[in-house]
Amino acid sequence: MQARLIAVRRQLLLGRLDEAAVSLAGLDPSGLPSSLVAVAELAAAELALRSLRTAVARAALERAFDAAQRARVPALIAEVAEARAALDRSAARTIHAGHEQPLRLDQVEALLASDALVVDACRRGLRAGDRWQSLARRPVLFALLCALAEGWPGDVERGALIARVFRNQRPDETHRARLRVEIGRLRALIAPLAAVEASARGFELVPRDGRAVVVLMPPIDGDQAALLALLGDGAAWSTSALALALGDSQRTVQRALVELEAAAQVRSIGHARAQRWLAPPLVGFTTILLLPAALPPE
Known part of the structure; x- marks a missing residue:
């Protein structure tokens, strides 16, 4: 059962x-040791969290905590307690x-279920x-969409769009022409959900059906956010592998x-070419799912 x-x-x-x-x-x-019941409920909670069903996840974590207390395994109790605490932490920003504004995971769930037009920078x-509408493989169009959404309900100046999306502080006519082309592509891609209209200064995002526009962002920006996301899988990464994954x-x-x-947000093991980077250990314990030895009897 532990292997499964x-x-x-x-x-x-x-x-x-x-x-x-x-x-x-x-x-x-049924009939399993309390330690394995707790591990099963932890897995159920993670499945619910990844599917953004926070109420189901919270109930599974309550059952996992009760089972971990009965099992009296300190590492398991700590793991469940950490998972429960994560529900009350900031998971994103809007x-x-x-x-x-920072958001907890249940607030993210409520936002995605609302009538708002959500520009999701977590899933792009x-x-x-x-x-x-996914824009994960259209980074320029998504950068344009984010800039327009952050400027809603107003417009965004053409020069500001060029500086942000094309990273050019001194735009010329070629940049303005490229901006018009990319805006046209964005219009066609998101037409069922929103329009992009020209203004005297630049462009503005106009949602269909009068929806409000909300940008959902990761809790932190930049390279550090991407690094923490990669290290969050629990694997040990080399610096070269991280650089390859991030394109830096x-x-x-x-x-x-x-x-x-x-x-204290990451830790390293090994030296020189053997150095690997990991997320910090869970309150000093190795996760129970990685323990090869049999769990102690009740």
């Missing part, structure tokens, strides 16, 4: 949520009409109710890692 639960954890880490749901549904926790797409130089990644290590 580790297999479920693997499916969750790989993002195979449907497979993990089927595997969990086939597990019968930018709405020029105002920024545009959502309105049940409709979803190793020197840039190394500087960011040193800053994160000083803030």
Whole structure:
């Protein structure tokens, strides 16, 4: 049973949520030791969290905490307690009409279920109710969309769009022409959900059906946010692998890692070419799912 639960954890880490749901549904926790019941409920909670069903996740974590207390395994109790605490932490930020606000995971769930037009910078797409338009493979168009959404309900100046999207502080006619081309592509892509209209200064985003526009952002910006996201999978990464995944130089990644290590947000093992980077250990314990030895009897 422990091996089957580790297999479920693997499916969750790989993002195979449907497979993990089927595997969990086939597990019968009745008659199991409390320690394995807690691990099963932890897996169920993670599946619910990745599907943004926070009420289901909270209930599963309550059951996991009760089982961990009965099992009296300190590492397991700490892991469940950390997972419960994560529900009350900031999971994202929103930018709405020029105002920024942190959100918990349940508030993110409520936002995505609302009538707002959500520019999702976490998944890189545009959502309105049940409709979803991915822009994950269109980075220039998504950068344009984010800039327009952050400027809503007003317009955004052409020079500001060029500086942000094309990273050019001295635009000429070629940049303005390229901006018009990219705006046309963006218009066509998001037409069912919103329009992009020209103004005297630049362009503005106009949602269909009079929806409000909200930008959903990761809790922190920049290279450090991407590094923490990659290290969050629990694997040990080399600096070169992180640089390859992020598309940055190793020197840039190394500087960011040193800053994160000083803030106790990452840790390193090994030296020189053997050095690897990981997320910090869970309150000093190795996660219970990685323990190869049999769990102690009740």
